[in-house]
Structures are given as C-alpha cells and as structure tokens.
Amino acid sequence: MTIKKISGGVCAPKGFSAAGMHCGVRKNREKKDIAMIFCDVECSAAAVYTTNKVYGAPITVTRENLKNGRARAVICNSGNANTSNADGVEKARAMCKMTAEALGISKSDVIVASTGVIGLTLDLEPIEYGIKELSKSLSKEGGNDAAQAIMTTDTLVKEIAVEAVIGGKTVRIGAIAKGSGMIHPNMATMLSFITTDAAITPEMLHKALKSVVDKTYNMISVDGDTSTNDMVSVMASGLAENDLIDSEGDGFEAFKAALEEIGGYMAPMIAKDGEGATRLLICNVSGAPDLLCAKTVARGVIASSLVKAMFFGADANWGRLLCAMGYCGADFDLSKVSISMSSRAGSVQGVENGFCIPFSEEEAKKILLESEITIDISMDQGGADATAWGCDLTYDYVKINGDYRS
C-alpha cells in the first residue's frame, strides 16, 4: 500500500475545519492559546489517555463524552492544565457546553483538553471569548493555527497528513500534536488530535488507535515524567466513502498502516523537540525474546538520565547503555547482546556478547556529535523488535524546568 504525505494537517480529511488563536489564558499575546477542530458531520471517535492516577479534569470529561464513541469537535487550551483544581471538572464541562452552543452541536460530542500549569484555577472568561471567536473563524486553512495554539514549551509546530487508498477509495488522515516536557510512555504523555475521513466504527477506530499508540506515541520518553493531562484522540468522519471498516481484515490493516505513519512521524518529532533537547535518540532493539522485553529495553535505555547526559556530551559510554538495560526490568540473556551506535557520520560497535570491546573513540565522537543518533541493540534471542525515541539531557532542560511557571 502506498501512503503519501499531503498538506493540510487536521483539515486534510474531508469534513474537518479548524482554528487557533490567542484568547488570554496566557499573558503573552504573541502565543496562541486555544484551538478548535470541527467536523461537518458526526464522527466515530476514540481516545487513549494518560495512565497517571492524578489526571486532569478534561480527561474525566472527555472520557464521559466519548463513551458513546461519537464526537464532532475538539476544544483545547494551553497555558493551564485545569488539573488538581477543586472546580476542574465543572469548568471542563462548561468548556464543552460553550463549544456545543457556539457550534450548534451536542455537548457530549466535544473532546476537551487542557495543557499547561497544574493546580492553577482556570479562568473561563478568556476561554468563553475564545470559543465564540474560534467558532466563527473555522476554516480548511486553520490546522496550522490549531497546531500552534496547543504548544507549550514546544519549539516546533507538529502537524502532518497522509493519504492512502483503502478498498478503492482515497482516505485521508491528519494530526496535530504537542509534546516537550512531562513526556514518558504510558499514554500518551502529550496531546495529539487526529482526524480522518475513513468510514470506520468506533470500536475498530479504538483498536487501531491503541495499537498504533503502543508502538509510537507510547515509545517516547523525554524525562520519565508521565503527565496528568495527555491524550491522543481520533475522529473519523466517514466522508471518504470507503466500505465501513467494522472488523479486522484488509481495510482495517490498511487504515492501521496509514495511522501508524502518523504516529511514526509524530513520535520522533515530539522526542526531538523534548525540552532543551539538542539530539534525537532512536533506540532499536531487535532479536528480543518477546515484545515486552524489546519495548522495556528500548524505553529503559532511552529514559536513563545517565544515558541522556552522555549523549549531550557526545561521550560513547557503553557501560551506561548496559547499566540501563540491566535495571530496566526486562529479563534477557546478557551474553548474547551486541550494541552499536550510528548516525549520518557512520557506525561503531562497542558491546559484543554482553561485554565492552575496544572501539575507536575518535570515530565514536564523530558519530555522536550528529543531531540524530541511533542505538542498535541486537539481542539475538528471539524475534521481537521495538523502537523507542528520546532526547539528550541538557542544561536547557534544567533551565526550562527550574522555573517553568514564571
């Protein structure tokens, strides 16, 4: 199947429009802080959520609203997470009500999200103003504004769209995302809103989303902190008029492959844009005894503070890679493990049969100074593979998070 990148972001699929603007949740008028996505027709909808026991009020409300597998709009503000506030749920519900009224839809058809500081009372006045304005300015060109409006400490706008042919019909999928800090696997530790015009039931949509998130969004780690607020949602308008995907089979597999293209694009984008990051780290584990082991090792290595700091210093400290593998909780035979690191500048092996071996420091330095580095861990004890994405630990991470609120 050919999957082609197209423009338009979340507005690329048929039926969707979007908008983003500054409403005043943030003081800085230069920074958009509220986004809306709308669909002309009712959609199948699904979402996966943070596993943090302390989760934001918007998560509670979106969960309620998506129980029936239906949605038509997303409303999301940045600058305030509306989490750990006594009146949080009430306010998240009010955001849905305002959105529903402005768009003439049911309030249970709204996906609500917030991102920003935890424990700060949310002022609904700017939100109310924003929702009214957004509902009037929705357009097919608004996807990028929406992508900007959900950013917090992100430095890169994250949007993508693809198209694929499913059962003879062209289907489109679009997405925006925000990441940056508090990013550690376990759904979703960031926000991403996906749209598609595929015809698919809520059940199969959830199944496809869960599978793709597990392989992509959930395999990112910026700092080991699983956020309270984050989710990946998807709305499917059905306007592509493909045969309804209501069970597993070719159509479902094709849709999942296209959706995986979205996740596979967003995961490294989010990792690369981790707070203060200067390098994207990709950890490929192959030949693991099972998938759990492959994923645990890939995530464990990418999440180690000492590994992350060593990449900031471009220092080929193979022992730290082994150390992180050792404590990550995976069960494996160390004596079969080999490790190499590679980048545009070449490739170098430093571990064989579980032991460190001599290598060229000079060559390794050259390889590690690049901005995108791949760690290849060959386990040679089974058929399971996994990839995880992360970034280096830098002075700037400490700086950004030493005084995030001010």
Next chain:
Amino acid sequence: MTIKKISGGVCAPKGFSAAGMHCGVRKNREKKDIAMIFCDVECSAAAVYTTNKVYGAPITVTRENLKNGRARAVICNSGNANTSNADGVEKARAMCKMTAEALGISKSDVIVASTGVIGLTLDLEPIEYGIKELSKSLSKEGGNDAAQAIMTTDTLVKEIAVEAVIGGKTVRIGAIAKGSGMIHPNMATMLSFITTDAAITPEMLHKALKSVVDKTYNMISVDGDTSTNDMVSVMASGLAENDLIDSEGDGFEAFKAALEEIGGYMAPMIAKDGEGATRLLICNVSGAPDLLCAKTVARGVIASSLVKAMFFGADANWGRLLCAMGYCGADFDLSKVSISMSSRAGSVQGVENGFCIPFSEEEAKKILLESEITIDISMDQGGADATAWGCDLTYDYVKINGDYRS
C-alpha cells in the same frame, strides 16, 4: 537506648584497622584510589547487592566469598568498576588472592569491590602494588583515608561511628560510604562498608542489614539509575563480648537500632552529595495504607526529574508533586492527600484533599531557597510511614555526566 556518635569511622569497633592510598588506577595522583579494611579476627559477615541484571564482576566474587557468612577484609578500588569486561571475574578473584596473601588470610575471607567507569579493562599492576603497600600501612587511624579512597565524583568524605550498650556491653559500629551518581534505590546503588565489634551470627547480621538498608540506603535517589556495582557490607568481629545475638529479641533490636543510626546518617549524606546537587530533599510520607505505598510514593516524588528541577529553581510547583505521586505506581485515595513543604525558613501547605490550594508564593520561595527541604505528604488513609532522600537536578549534574569519562 542511647546511641552515641563517636570518632574513628570503620576503625572505631574493636579489632579493625584500615588504610587508603593512591596506587595508580587513576591518573590523578592527588586522588586516593584503593582502600583496605582488615580485622584481627574472623568476622560474621553479610552484604546486600545491586539488583541490576548487569552487575559488576566484584559482585559475583563477593557473593561467592560471603556464602559461608565469614570475612576478614575489604579491598576496594575506585576509578574503574571492573564491570562488563570479559576478564572481570578473573581479575576480581586475583584482587582477593593478592589481598589474602598480603594479609595472611584465606582468599574467601575477602570482600572485593570496584567503582568507576564501566567497560574499561582493569590494570592489575597498580592494584597489586597498592595491596602490598596498604597491608603494611593498616592502622586504627586509617578509616578516613579508606573513606577518601572509595570516592568517585563525591565531594564529601562519608564516615561515621556510633556506640550503644547492648546487654550491658558497649558495642561500636562504624561505616564509610561513597555515592554521587547512578544512585537509585534497589540495593544499594552505592558502596558502604560497615564494621562492628558486636557478637552476632551471620544470619542475624544479614537480617539486621537487610532491614536497615531497606529503610535507609535503599530510599535514596540521585538520578534513577541503579548502578551495576554497588553493595553495603558489614563485618562483625564479636570483640565487644556481648552475648552472641543469634535470634530476634532485645539484643537484636538494640543492634538494629544502632545500625539504623548508621544508615540514617549515610542516606541523607549520600543524597546531599548527589552529582551537582545544591539541595537535599527529604520526602516524608505518613498515613499511607501500607508500607509499599508509603515507600513507592516517597521514592517516586524524590526521583521525578521535574520535581528535582523545580527544587533547583526553588519554584513551588505543587502540581509536579501530585503528578509524580500519580504515576509512581502506588495505589491510594487522592482525595485525602495533603502536602506541605518546610525548611529552616518555615513551612507552607499547597495541597489539601488532593487539590491545590492558594499559598504565599513569597513565603514558599523563602522556604525553598534553603539547602535542606522537607516535603511532607500526609495521606490520612492508614498507618504506614516512609522517608526518602534525594537532591535537585542541576546544570552541574548534566555537566558532570555529559563527560564523565574524560
């Protein structure tokens, strides 16, 4: 029971002498790199080890040697961890043989340890020279030299000794330790060698050690990285001539209390001296439903990168404390949780019934600018308590670990 601090470190208990010097494992001649502790008589001995699957060769060999619960000497080098090397076990055994020959004891009576860079071949030549010299310079005044010789990136020498009366006899316990980086609970993620002149069986010694380590050494986190090499060992000479502690009871409890004094001193010392640290963080959890929950929450909060960074910035971001509690894996009722922070400068509450509440930013700033800060988490849902020790995440942590090997 009165437990009194005394001088002398590991040499305070009857029967023990020690020495430390520069032998040449490290290039820098100013830095001592090999330590020896010796006992005039055979000791009951016990140790707890790292849980990292990738563990150092010295761990393998010490485990073998302590199987019979007996030891008379510790030999430890810094600068090279002798880990992930194909000839590591062979060399750790050679270190025991050299020590045994120099001291005229059995090689299975030696506790061997190494700390430093992983994956670097260990040169035995300086070690052999060092062992010979150390065996000639052992003295009752050598404890501080030994404490210096096991340091890596530590900035503070860590030694202590206490005495207590057990069954009418004065018993002494002494210890040295090193910490700094790769410090995260799960035995022991650092090295500490403890000596005592108590008369106690190897079994009861192990039991006391395990209990104390779980409450103290294992409740430290510097960076979430569990090291490959670390252990806490204890040797008991019996020269205090107390009634042999061979079962639970008053004598055992008194010994454990004195040993806990050692762990309770070393844990904050190690946390405070975490790589790059500027502040000691103490997290007290009270009223947890069970001990596992109390420990998981205390460790989870202290280990969060975002929490650690916020203390570097002296920023009272209560949401991050709640966030870390939420993803640490503990099961609890959020609605009963209150959180305060305190230091010499005062105390401030920021969370009540699981929600953030208004607080004085000015007061909080003053409190958080101190060098020792306590986070009090009151869970109000049971009788279990725990304390964990950590430190802030700073530019210097990144700097130290961005280029540790050079």
